[in-house]
């Protein structure tokens with residue numbers, strides 16, 4: 001399997017090379033040249049297999065330059081009982097007869113990012129050996145909150161790799177901030193940026209795309225890579241849980257073998273739902289992918305009009321990991337929908353960079369509408385959904401998952417589509433405990449309580465144990481306290497690397 005650029009501007013490379021580079025140096029993202037297909041017979045043979053066994057099947061199709069033994073080692077190092085607090089890694093919770101929730105938050109940092117970031121460092125350290133490099137790898141991460149901690153946990157103390165995380169100052173929850181700033185490990189750096197997530201992401205992308213600067217870093221003995229979902233190694237592991245969820249439902253007798261289902265995905269950077277799309281293209285029986293946004297609804301507008309327009313106010317919400325106006329992975333989706341026309345993608349993304357907007361053609365939109373439906377939920381509706389779902393089902397969801405549920409309820413009302421549906425739960429409710437507790441008990445419930453008191457209160461009313469990754473945070477020492485302006489990202493990198 002070879003990987004090509006979405007912008008038709010780079011030679012084909014092996015997966016190890018694509019993972020090591022993170023993104024195409026001259027702009028563009030690596031994508032598989034062809035999408036492998038798992039036929040029904042092969043799919044049926046996977047029913048009843050463990051998460052690791054399903055992972056082995058899927059990953060092997062894409063990482064053809066890794067030996068089966070190497071892939072097994074990566075899987076064993078990631079999906080185990082030390083890292084995940086559930087034997088299934090991603091268990092399904094039945095909400096009602098036709099709706100299941102895929103809990104993707106059982107990893108060490110309580111958000112779905114762990115599903116990929118526990119295994120990706122294993123891919124990367126092997127990629128470095130395969131491709132051969134005499135340089136130290138520097139992972140630059142822009143985070144809206146959850147990627148940062150998941151990447152820090154995945155990469156800390158990995159030899160030959162340094163990781164620097166940039167997050168929006170005062171743009172993440174207290175728990176998210178403490179998770180990051182208390183990280184130990186001798187190769188981890190965390191920096192708060194006075195700006196929003198897009199500022200962080202743009203600064204990091206600019207550094208990646210600056211060939212001169214990368215030459216300069218190389219002279220100093222450093223090579224950049226990315227743990228954001230622009231890196232193929234981050235996206236690939238996410239395909240696995242769509243297969244896993246389907247197979248588990250067949251196994252439980254909830255879905256007939258071969259029966260189509262819907263997936264609802266709370267979306268920000270478009271990575272998670274893109275993985276669902278790859279699963280669909282690989283032959284997973286999918287009826288619709290439902291893309292759920294919060295009030296920063298650039299994607300909803302795009303899917304309904306064909307115009308992507310980021311020229312709008314950035315709104316901070318209770319689902320901060322979805323507060324994004326530039327969804328990087330849309331580029332990969334458009335590349336597929338536009339029939340691998342890299343020149344078109346270069347033109348559209350060029351317009352996005354220069355004018356903040358672009359419009360895609362009719363054929364591409366038709367292709368998209370066949371599989372994808374989109375909606376958004378406002379703040380009030382999101383909080384209402386948390387309360388209502390808790391009241392009706394005794395099940396508590398976080399703010400991001402609640403956006404997905406609300407959009408799904410609206411979708412059913414509008415379309416009457418009763419196809420069996422799986423909703424991704426992207427974070428543990430404890431990770432966004434203040435908003436969740438407020439939604440259930442009213443504003444009074446959080447007043448005068450710090451975030452650790454609200455954690456305990458949430459545990460009390462739900463009868464759920466506090467997620468292990470969040471428990472002792474208030475007793476840990478803060479080890480990272482850099483705060484910089486949004487134009488100082490490069491300078492911070494140099495200061496940290498001592499160059």
Ligand SMILES: *Cc1c(COP(=O)(O)O)cnc(C)c1O
Pocket residue numbers: 111112113146147229266267268269270271272273321322400426427
């Ligand atoms: C990252 C994140 C999302 C958005 O996922 P994308 O892959 O960026 O679309 C949604 N919910 C939570 C909790 C997240 O951490």
